[in-house]
Amino acid sequence: MVELTVYSRDYCHLCRDMVEALAALRPSLGFSLRVVDVExxxxxxxxxxxxxxxxxxxxxxxxxxxxxxxxxxxxxxxxR
Numbered sequence: 001m002v003e004l005t006v007y008s009r010d011y012c013h014l015c016r017d018m019v020e021a022l023a024a025l026r027p028s029l030g031f032s033l034r035v036v037d038v039e040x041x042x043x044x045x046x047x048x049x050x051x052x053x054x055x056x057x058x059x060x061x062x063x064x065x066x067x068x069x070x071x072x073x074x075x076x077x078x079x080r
Contacts, residue, residue: 002031002079004062007038007054014065015053021067022055029076031057 004022008015022033038044038052048054054064055072058079063071 002057002076003034004031004055004057005034005036007036007044007048007056008052009039010037012052018053018055018067025072029072031076 006019019035038048055062057075062075
């Protein structure tokens with residue numbers, strides 16, 4: 001199963017929106033989802049700053065700020 005990671009912040013409404021949208025897609029697209037708070041890790045906070053949420057899979061950025069469904073579908077199509 002493919003694991004997707006959302007790098008986020010607790011107070012970020014865009015982050016919540018992306019996580020909710022991905023949670024709704026999980027059953028039909030078959031992936032696991034991990035949410036990482038960038039504020040818990042100084043390296044991640046430095047890397048992402050205010051550029052969250054960022055969706056990644058297998059170390060590749062898929063999209064950021066809002067869920068790009070076409071980019072997600074293209075990514076899943078390439079790795080499956």
